[in-house]
Amino acid sequence: MELHILLPIAGRSVFLFTPFGLGGLVGLLSGMFGVGGGFLMTPLLMMVGIPPTVAAATDSCQIAAAAASGSYAHARMGNVDYKLGGLMLVGGVVGGAIGVQIIRVLRGMGNADFVIMVTYVVVLSLIGGYMFRESLGALRGTRRTSVRTQRRSRTGAFLGALPLVVSFPKSGIRHSVFVPIFLCMLVGILAAIMGVGGGFIMIPAMVYLLRMPMHVAVGTDLFQILFTSTGVTFMQAAVNHTVDVVLAIALALGSAVGAQVGARIARRLRGEQLRIILACIVLLVAVKMAYGLVATPTLLLSPAGGH
Amino acid sequence: MRRSVVAALLALLVAAPARAVTVEPNPVRVSAFYRGTTVRVRGVTDPGSEVIVIVTGSDTEERFDRKGRVGPLWANLGKLAVSGVPRLHLIAGNAQAVRDRDLVQRHLLDLDALARRARIAPAGAEASAMRAEYVKLKKSKGMFAELQNGVRMDGTAFEAQIPWPDMAPPGEYGVVIFHLHKDGGIRIESAQLVVELVGFPRFVDRMAFEQSFLYGLLSVSVALSVGLLMGLVFKRKGAVGH
Structure with missing residues (x-):
């Protein structure tokens, strides 16, 4: 006999292991790459029949659980740069607030969802394509070293000219305090427009622009995701009543296990190996979304509320 | 009417x-x-x-996103409301x-x-x-x-x-x-x-809509405690393994 559970806020009954499995899959990615998994979990939940508003809100709850578990694991491994993480958090919160206002204006103009979808495909393709090319080059023996060195020096000269330079010993880098704040503000704006946590934009930005080691980037990103997702979860539950706590527990259990497994896999892989796997996942999501834009849908109506 | x-x-x-x-x-x-x-x-x-x-x-109004073509692409073109019929x-x-x-x-x-x-x-x-x-x-x-x-x-x-x-x-x-x-x-x-609704689903439903502040705190507590609990479980397993 199949064991089902009722999700009281979603108003759906699902096979017990479906949310555990989905949580485990997304948690694995979270632990390996530091991405919150929002760009995957919400569509996956909608695919199993969860209403869009409940899917998005409950997703933030499981991201908080995965981030708590993952950042704890990374903190024990010494992979969290708290100083940098604090500055990133400030930038992310400000950027998120700006992004929410931008999306409100876009919705007022109509057709915002189309803009969001196209933004998704373009941003994911650019990031995934760049990461794939770079990490493939690194795996093959850095045939593009000279170009990268030149780029690094130009970027370094620009970043070095900014005031209030401080050292971040854990990451082994020196930057103006404005660099992580401004960078996270931009990512926060994009993340709010796209309706996701932004980890899959943030990690490449930390690795390629801030030049942080991949493992520290992952740990530090999880640390700041923990705070943002906790805030979002509270607001969604208390104001919108859209967090399904039963679904959240099932997702969180699966996701916390997945995140721990992911963190251990990540420790055994080299940075460029992690980057090329993440690049492939990001490109797959981009292709899937691009296909969704051109393929004729089976239904021309969908319940209102999600992206 | x-x-x-x-x-x-x-x-x-x-x-x-x-x-x-x-x-x-x-x-x-x-x-x-x-x-x-x-x-x-x-x-x-x-x-x-x-x-x-x-x-x-009972009759109800339901709201939907409506898809349509924008050139070669399919996108949500706006909202649509349906009313006058039972849900x-x-x-x-x-x-x-x-x-x-x-x-x-x-x-x-x-x-x-x-x-x-x-x-x-x-x-x-x-x-x-x-x-x-x-x-x-x-x-x-x-x-x-x-x-x-x-x-x-x-x-x-x-x-x-x-x-x-x-x-x-x-x-x-x-x-x-x-x-x-x-x-x-x-x-x-x-x-x-x-x-x-009866039992636990009724309890959750009433708490979500009648005691929303507490429900918000409960949601956050669930997320953090499950995450940290699993972290501790894995830490112990790791210690045994090493």
Whole structure:
């Protein structure tokens, strides 16, 4: 006999292991790459029949659980740069607030969802394509070293000219305090427009622009995701009543296990190996979304509320 | 102005003489391990009559995202509201034998009739297509259904077996039994079906909507404690392993 559970806020009954499995899959990615998994979990939940508003809100709850578990694991491994993480958090919160206002204006103009979808495909393709090319080059023996060195020096000269330079010993880098704040503000704006946590934009930005080691980037990103997702979860539950706590527990259990497994896999892989796997996942999501834009849908109506 | 189906049912409930119609289970209790059920409606019809059984919900307005083409791409082009029809409408029996199409339309004896009654906003040239899309969507969710062989007859006794969708929200639903006589006459009986949350789902639902601040704190606590608990579990396992 199949064991089902009722999700009281979603108003759906699902096979017990479906949310555990989905949580485990997304948690694995979270632990390996530091991405919150929002760009995957919400569509996956909608695919199993969860209403869009409940899917998005409950997703933030499981991201908080995965981030708590993952950042704890990374903190024990010494992979969290708290100083940098604090500055990133400030930038992310400000950027998120700006992004929410931008999306409100876009919705007022109509057709915002189309803009969001196209933004998704373009941003994911650019990031995934760049990461794939770079990490493939690194795996093959850095045939593009000279170009990268030149780029690094130009970027370094620009970043070095900014005031209030401080050292971040854990990451082994020196930057103006404005660099992580401004960078996270931009990512926060994009993340709010796209309706996701932004980890899959943030990690490449930390690795390629801030030049942080991949493992520290992952740990530090999880640390700041923990705070943002906790805030979002509270607001969604208390104001919108859209967090399904039963679904959240099932997702969180699966996701916390997945995140721990992911963190251990990540420790055994080299940075460029992690980057090329993440690049492939990001490109797959981009292709899937691009296909969704051109393929004729089976239904021309969908319940209102999600992206 | 059209009366809602449920209002008509309630009026019929008062007007109709007491008959031996049973609806089981009633109430439908939605507990933690609920996964939908089958509603059985039993009764006795008149000799030589056909029976159609309809379970229907209250009228509601539902909002949807509407997809359309932007050049070669498909995108959400805006919102669309559908009103004037019940949120759930399950029909057991065959309405094709009913010659009086006004009767079919008035009592929503088939889903084509329901689609015609649906009000689409904003109304436009595509309203008819959107009505069809709306019915298609609701059928895919199990909230609308036509079960042409859904009524089993044994002499004058009948039993309708109607799969009840797990996503049907708690509340009161009308059950209407149409006895279709060969001479074109019709007799209508009605009953009520109640769906209610019980146990843990009821506790969660009430907390979410009546004590939302506490519910917010509960959600955050659940997320953090599950995450940290699993972190601790894995830490111990790791220590043993090393």
